[in-house]
Amino acid sequence: MKPNDLPSTPWVLARRAARMNPSVIREILKVTERPGITSFAGGLPSPTTFPVAEFAAASAQVLHDDGAAALQYAASEGFGPLRERIAAMLPWPVDPAQVLVTTGSQQGLDLVAKVLLDPGSRVLVETPTYLGALQAFAPMEPEVVPVANDEHGVLASDLEAKASGARFLYLLPNFQNPTGRTMSAARRDELSQAAQRAGVPIVEDNPYGDLWFDQPPPAPLTARNPQGCIYLGSFSKVLAPGLRLGFLVAPPALYPKLLQAKQAADLHSPSFNQRMAHAVLQGDFLDRHVPRIRALYRSQRDAMLAALQREMAGLGVEWNKPDGGMFLWARLPRGLSALDLLPKAVDRGVAFVPGAAFYAGDAPDADALRTLRLSFVTATVPQIDAGIVALAAVIREARRP
Secondary structure, eight states: OOGGGSOOOOOOOOGGGGGOOOOHHHHHHHHHTSTTOEEOOOOOOOGGGOOHHHHHHHHHHHHHHHHHHHTSOOOTTOOHHHHHHHHHHSSSOOOGGGEEEESSHHHHHHHHHHHHOOTTOEEEEOSSOOHHHHHHHGGGOOEEEEOOEETTEEOHHHHHHTOTTEEEEEEOOSSOTTTOOOOOHHHHHHHHHHHHHHTOOEEEEOSSTTOBSSSOOOOOHHHHOGGGEEEEEESTTTTOGGGOOEEEEOOTTTHHHHHHHHHHHHSSSOHHHHHHHHHHTSTTHHHHHHHHHHHHHHHHHHHHHHHHHHHSTTTTOEEOOOSBSSEEEEEOOTTOOHHHHHHHHHHTTEEOEEGGGGOOSSSOOHHHHTEEEEEOSSSOHHHHHHHHHHHHHHHHHHHOO
């Protein structure tokens, strides 16, 4: 019998598989691989910030000193000395036993979803919110409810109005993806108190908090109520995303179930990578390294702001000024759609992410369709200038009757 004569296998997909969708950003990144495209689309850190020499030295050191253990299976909780280092880095008292090393902070979102969500469970999210979180939650079939925001962050009054039955509130208070906004200290106090009154735990995602430009962001919400929060962090933005190393900090009562979910997912995050990261983090490395990242990203943000001010004059485009991170949020004039504009922009050699992908719920409204996310950290200043010129030309052409 030839292979083509074999009967087809009747694969039946689980119901949750129907809730899995491709990342809009990953699909757009395929387009940006074309030669000549200036990409403001990806949330990728600048590769010029990767400490390659330090990791080369750390790799040799780890293999020389303890190569067998580094290449062996290891504890699911993570490499003990790295967990201790993470706990010491956090701005509130943390027991290393509460730290779980994850395969990127994205895995932390997946573990939280598996442990805390049932079909129909209510999850509260910012408006807009991180697309990767929506993807992580979706297979668990929750009811995702957007909570209103202003420039200072989530509105406590709307949180309380929607709190009934909510399993948790998910948010990124520092240099948020996609908007770049930062939640004020006063709003953090207000929101933390409102969440405690309403009995809503908080899942606080903080991959960008070290990337501030002028001053550090306020203390985490988790520091205000450690027993009512899960805190997610990442080494992708300050070391390198290819390590796939993140972490979560969980209350002792919740930690064992998150650990069991981790064991079922991948046994443990790469032992070798954990040991290399620990070796690189010794001493004052981050104190020397991270300020260089901040200076680079600030110069690129300033270049994009200047180009927008220059090229978008009179076009009715609005944008914000992020105090850190990697993203800037813009809004087109009424009547235009970022989704419709994207293919025309790509034809002119520039790409961005339409903002509609970051809104939870049903079809995005007209205001959401006008929004777009611009990442300023992987393009050079000349590329930023040329890309904004091209984007302005596309908008100008779209506004013509």
